[in-house]
Amino acid sequence: MRADGILFDKDGTLFDFGATWNVWAADAIRGFAKGDEALARRIAQELVFDLEAGAFLPESFVIAGTNREAAEAVARALPGADVGEIEIKLMEDAAEAPLVPAVDLAPYLEGLAASGLRLGVMTNDTEFAARAQLRTVGVEGHFDFIAGFDSGFGAKPDPRPLLAFADALQLDPGRVVMVGDSTHDLIAGRRAGMQTVAVLTGMAGTEELYPHADVVLDDIGHLPEWLRA
Incomplete structure (x- = not known):
């Protein structure tokens, strides 16, 4: 086994990004717009979201960004809006998003833990x-x-939140694998001195991810085989 711990990104890694967040975002945009189609288009433009296709564009900062950054973008389209209130609204609504796991997570995670891996x-x-x-x-x-991003360690691509995982569980960063679907995840992993695994269940493709990853996998289901190789 080439690692003692695995640190997963969430959206696009544990959960398929498009299947989970595109539908949610389209509903959220129209909710903020309250029936005003022109306003919905302005909000979508700020979020780099294609309303017609019902999907984030690959270059959207939202894919790897923080909840605060998304709230600030929505606020730019809503003059006089309170960013803090929008941030809370997004947080509460995101907690009820229609989740689509990349794999059957419970048995998958149980299998990793049974092999002695610490998980984060x-x-x-x-x-x-x-x-x-x-x-x-x-x-x-x-x-x-x-x-x-609000837990006190910072946000990716800063390596500090990754190192916080290693410190909390007393793991050598070199024996930790950072698994993610964006360059933010992988750059943070490299900066932390960790192994990096990219997955294709987000919005980025192999060409974008490969320079920052030790390996690119279709999804996290292929990770155990790579760990044993």
Whole structure:
């Protein structure tokens, strides 16, 4: 086994990004617009979201960004809006998003833990939303560490939240694998001195991810085989 711990990103890694967040975002945009189609288009433009296709564009900052950054973008389209109130609204709504796991998570995580691996989640979403979503699919208790951008360690691509996982569980960073679907995840992993695994269940493709990854996998289901290789 080439590692002692695995730190997962959440959206696009544990959960398929498009299947989970495109539908949610389209509904959220129209909710903020309250029936005003022109306003919905302005909000979508700020979020780099294609309303006609019902999908984030690959270059959207939202894919790897923080909840605060998304709230600020929505506020730019709503003159006089309170960013803090929008941030709370996004956090609460995200906790109830229609989740689509990349694999059947409970048995998958049980298998990793049974092999002696310590498991964590570090997301640029809020810790509140992360815990709520993991609880919804019945796997919050499978993780030894869960952090969001607001947990006090910073946000990716800063390596500090990744190193917080290693410190909390007394792991050598070189024996930790950072698994993610964006360059933010992988750059943070490299900066932390960790092994990096990219997955294709997010919005980025192999060409974008490969320069920053030790390996690119279709999804996290292929990770155990790579760990044993």
